[in-house]
Amino acid sequence: MLNHLIEHVSNSDGLVRELRRLIKPGGAVYIRTPNVERVKWRFFDDYTHIKPFTVNGLHQLMCAHGFERRCVLYSDHARINLDILTNGKFRDVMCGQMFGGKEIEAVYVRKAS
Secondary structure, three states, X not given: OEEOOHHHOOOHHHHHHHHHHHOOOOOXXXXXXXXXXXXXXXXXXXXXOOOOXXXXXXXXXXXXXXXXXXXXXXXXXXXXXXXXXXXXXXXHHHOOOOOOOOEEEEEEEEOOO
């Protein structure tokens, strides 16, 4: 689980290579990070943020290291709370690309070697 971690690492290739080494084929990794397409320059309001990601950039990084995407959501705290309160009934709309929040939540699975 990389919950708001990947944007703080300067060598994201090295991080994902290490994930591949540690995760068995079929194993999953959850990644949550700000979506720079939504937050724009506010990404750098946190001085510890180093590398911004878009959904496509994250996808290219993970695929380059032998992972495949299983799901992606666009969320934020308010949407997550509403999703819990509504038992996930409106997740596709609330966390979809068009109306979703400022964060990327993605699950990737390691392919067999």
